[in-house]
Amino acid sequence: MGSKSALTELTGAAPVPKEAPAKTGNAKKALQIGVPKEACSQEKRVVLTPEAAGLLVNNGQEVLIESGAGELSKFSDQEYSDAGAKVVYSPNEVFDVEIVLKVEPPTLKEIGYMRQGSCLLSALQLGKQSADFIHALNQKRITAVAFEHLEDKVGGMPVVRAMSEIAGSTVMLVAAEYLSSVSNGKGLILGGITGVPPTQVVIIGAGTVAEYAARAALGLGATIKIFDNQLYKLRRIKQLLGQQVFTSTIDNYTLGHALQEADVVIGALRAEKGKAKMVVSEEMVSQMMEGSIIIDVSIDQGGCIETAEMTSHDEPIFVKHGVIHYCVPNIASRVARTASYSMSNIFTPILLQMADLGGAEEMIFNYKWFMKGVYTYRGSLTNAFLARKFMMTHKELQLLLAARY
Numbered sequence: 001m002g003s004k005s006a007l008t009e010l011t012g013a014a015p016v017p018k019e020a021p022a023k024t025g026n027a028k029k030a031l032q033i034g035v036p037k038e039a040c041s042q043e044k045r046v047v048l049t050p051e052a053a054g055l056l057v058n059n060g061q062e063v064l065i066e067s068g069a070g071e072l073s074k075f076s077d078q079e080y081s082d083a084g085a086k087v088v089y090s091p092n093e094v095f096d097v098e099i100v101l102k103v104e105p106p107t108l109k110e111i112g113y114m115r116q117g118s119c120l121l122s123a124l125q126l127g128k129q130s131a132d133f134i135h136a137l138n139q140k141r142i143t144a145v146a147f148e149h150l151e152d153k154v155g156g157m158p159v160v161r162a163m164s165e166i167a168g169s170t171v172m173l174v175a176a177e178y179l180s181s182v183s184n185g186k187g188l189i190l191g192g193i194t195g196v197p198p199t200q201v202v203i204i205g206a207g208t209v210a211e212y213a214a215r216a217a218l219g220l221g222a223t224i225k226i227f228d229n230q231l232y233k234l235r236r237i238k239q240l241l242g243q244q245v246f247t248s249t250i251d252n253y254t255l256g257h258a259l260q261e262a263d264v265v266i267g268a269l270r271a272e273k274g275k276a277k278m279v280v281s282e283e284m285v286s287q288m289m290e291g292s293i294i295i296d297v298s299i300d301q302g303g304c305i306e307t308a309e310m311t312s313h314d315e316p317i318f319v320k321h322g323v324i325h326y327c328v329p330n331i332a333s334r335v336a337r338t339a340s341y342s343m344s345n346i347f348t349p350i351l352l353q354m355a356d357l358g359g360a361e362e363m364i365f366n367y368k369w370f371m372k373g374v375y376t377y378r379g380s381l382t383n384a385f386l387a388r389k390f391m392m393t394h395k396e397l398q399l400l401l402a403a404r405y
Helices: 004-009 050-058 079-085 093-095 108-113 133-140 158-181 208-220 232-243 250-260 281-288 297-301 329-355 358-368 384-390 399-404
Strands: 032-034 062-066 086-088 100-101 119-122 143-146 200-204 223-227 246-248 265-267 294-297 317-320 323-326 376-379
Touching: 032 093, 050 329, 062 079, 079 086, 079 143, 079 246, 093 108, 100 158, 100 329, 108 133, 133 376, 133 384, 143 358, 158 208, 158 265, 158 294, 158 297, 158 323, 200 208, 200 250, 208 223, 208 232, 208 265, 223 250, 232 246, 246 250, 250 281, 265 297, 294 297, 294 376, 329 358, 358 399, 376 399
Parallel strands: 032 062, 032 100, 062 086, 100 119, 119 143, 200 223, 200 265, 223 246, 265 294, 294 323
Antiparallel strands: 143 376, 317 323
8 A cells, every 4th residue: 555655646647446346237427426525615524534435436336526626625735546536637627517516616617527317415605606607507408406404314414413413513622722721711620620610601502503502612611501482492402411401581681681691603594485583682792701702603694693704614703792703614624524425415315315326316216305405496586585586586396306207
């Protein structure tokens, strides 16, 4: 193995994939799956790990990985090559496939590289999109499937839940970092020790992010207060945490009082109708303790805190009214390798199902849970919310599918 890598370095030769299994005469046509390198410097995740690529190749599929696609998640080109994937060196090659699999939605330039009538599996990130993006997909007759709209067989949202679990667990690590004296914070330990009052954590929202943030905070010994306007969510989170915690519906007086005492505030409200609801006003923030920290996890959907503005991993924080704000939209990229394994575990079985059926279109036709993620299909916008947002016409996907027969 060592001599092989040394030879590659000396000769500059591309990694050579191992031989794919020979296909029998009556085997179905292999799916061609392309995994491009993410154009956005903030995105460090990759959708397929080398192990997942190997599994797909061993099942007769062809996987193309753009050189460096897994680098920020600490997966090398050589690992993909050893697994049987083909490492390619230009966007033209990796996008010119039947199925494009990526984290961030493609840029207009990347859509230009895509094959006519191909399938795109990526995040939609509604807040960033424009009518031009939809037009570009439709012009290429691309079937686009959004991660965040995909459901599983029991009506859950597997990608949203997985990334929310990671974000919820990670926010407490972020909070601990910025509360410390090293980061010019309040100089507090996140949690509590004998004889010292515990830190106060306020969580707005009672979904998956809140559940995992609460678990981490309680494990460290912090005192938590959870706010949400959905009573069933508040009941659910108390049940899941297995202990009595402070819960409340959102009203200005109770929430405002809790914020004044809070060391850490987590904004974790799920978006309704495409945009998160603003529940913390600038006036409320101005009355918080100096040096306390706000982490708005819902910033990619507009945020639920008025003073929140989108930041990046390079410059993650800003201070307003003496309060530290951390508003990075893709928190899961902080732990890119873990997040990549999580996404890969979700998409590998989906791709294998797709291969068994013979392609993306058959997948849409056979599985309603997969159909929920489709927002453009063969030159038509099929998502009613997007149509209203961009003042475009849309067609019902069920009717389009019926028309193919």
